[in-house]
Amino acid sequence: MLHDRKGMALVLTLLAVSFMVAVTVQLGSSVNWQMQAAATQSDIVQLDAMLLSGLHLAQAALLADQRENQYDSAFDRWGTFDVEVLAALFPGGKLDVQVTDLSGLLQINALVLTTEEKKQQEQQNKKNKNGTGQQQDEEKQQRELWQRFLKNTAGLEKEEDILSLLDSLVDWIDEDDEERENGAEKTYYSSQSPPYAPANRPVLLPEELFLIKGWDKLLRRESEDDDTEEAAKKAAAIIQYLSAAGEEGTINLNTAPVQVLQALHEQMTEELATKLVEFRQAEENKDKLEELDWYKQIPGFPGDIVFDNELVTVSSSWFKVTVDAEFKGLQRTGIGVIHRMDNQEQELLWWKAE
Known part of the structure; x- marks a missing residue:
């Protein structure tokens, strides 16, 4: 024991x-x-x-x-x-x-004037007795700029396709629920799966375009010929030239990429835009970039191409x-x-x- x-x-x-x-x-x-x-x-x-x-x-x-x-x-x-x-x-x-x-990029939100900007325009128009002409001119300038960009960079040839993209984008940004001729508002987005509503405010990030009618297909390039990797590259090729910051609509000539420079004028080609980039990269031309029309000093640059001063700048914000x-x-x-x-x-x- x-x-x-x-x-x-x-x-x-x-x-x-x-x-x-x-x-x-x-x-x-x-x-x-x-x-x-x-x-x-x-x-x-x-x-x-x-x-x-x-x-x-x-x-x-x-x-x-x-x-x-x-x-x-x-x-x-x-x-x-x-x-x-x-x-x-x-x-x-x-x-x-x-x-x-x-x-130096295209400002997405410049396509639509803010409420405050519209009030200022209305007051200015009353003083000048011009009605809504100035406001329409600014919006027209931006639309034409985007039309050239989408045609050149996105390869869109049909005018109705471009107008549909722009109308849908403007409908997404503006504050009202009035659907433009080729645009989309609540009726369209509520029919999606899952349903959602248009923002009716300025775009916060360029990637928000994936939510907008027509832009989702454009950025993803939905077709049987595109694999996922190639489609992603094409989407990035467009988005990288867009900015959600700023609403002035002016583009800095000193920093804009070739694709944006090409959209500044109907007669601008990729070759001419490349000449602008080469000129501004040369050390000896550094001080010339202070002038808004420095591009006129480029040898061989067409004299009939003059950028609208309302669309370009040489300073950045x-x-x-x-x-x-x-x-x-x-x-x-x-x-x-x-x-x-x-x-x-x-x-x-x-x-x-x-």
């Missing part, structure tokens, strides 16, 4: 020791995990700090450039950031800052900032849009880190 009790005590002792070892191992593992998690969280905080630093650098460059001159081009301070300087700011980490001029940060194997990207105003103040419209 005594022998059995001693054996049982030994077994219980071994069980107790095994339990304590297991608890100790578990506790050690938990402590290590918590230490690792704390270290990782610290690295993430460092990454967020790097992203905000990149954003502030972009804002500082935009302000410095605005104080230096009144026109914008790729030669400006915000156009390039010194890689070595950025590397010195965060030893052990990498920081990349890219600023894209959105004023809207910029996209992309900041990439890397620290201890972790990576984060911050993207935002800045509105730089004439009074040298800036408004950060949105910012997201991913």
Whole structure:
């Protein structure tokens, strides 16, 4: 009996020791995990700090450039950031800052005048006794600009297809529920599966076009001949030339891509647009970009092509900032849009880190 009790005590002792070892191992593992998690969280905080630093650098460059001159081009301070300087700011980490001029793109929301703009136009028209002529002229200019763009870049030949896209886009943006001749309002969108309603407000992101009648098929290029990858490329080829920022409708000649430059005039070709890009990229032409009609100085440029001063500019107000940060194997990207105003103040419209 005594022998059995001693054996049982030994077994219980071994069980107790095994339990304590297991608890100790578990506790050690938990402590290590918590230490690792704390270290990782610290690295993430460092990454967020790097992203905000990149954003502030972009804002500082935009302000410095605005104080230096009144026109914008790729030669400006915000156009390039010194890689070595950025590397010195965060030893052990990498920081990349890219600023894209959105004023060189087509402004989606410029197709529709805001309520405030319409009131101002009406007041001005009453003073000038011009009725609604000026408002109609501005909307007509934008529609013709978009018609040329869709014809050249999207390859649309039928006028009714282009008008349908533009009417649907305007119906999506404007505040009323009146359906244009080739457009779409509540009746159309409520019949979709699942049903939804038109925004009746300015477009927030270019990708919102996928929700609009006709644009979804155009951007996806729905046909049996297109695979998913090719369709995505074609969609991106159009969206990359559009901006949801700004409503002025003016395009910066100094930063607009070939496809946008080509849409500025009926006689503009891809070859002529390429000549404009080559001219403005030459260092010796840097100072010439201050003039709105610098394109007339290009050798061989047709004299009968004159851009409408209501459609073009050489200064910019809207910029996209992309900041990439890397620290201890972790990576984060911050993207935002800045509105730089004439009074040298800036408004950060949105910012997201991913």
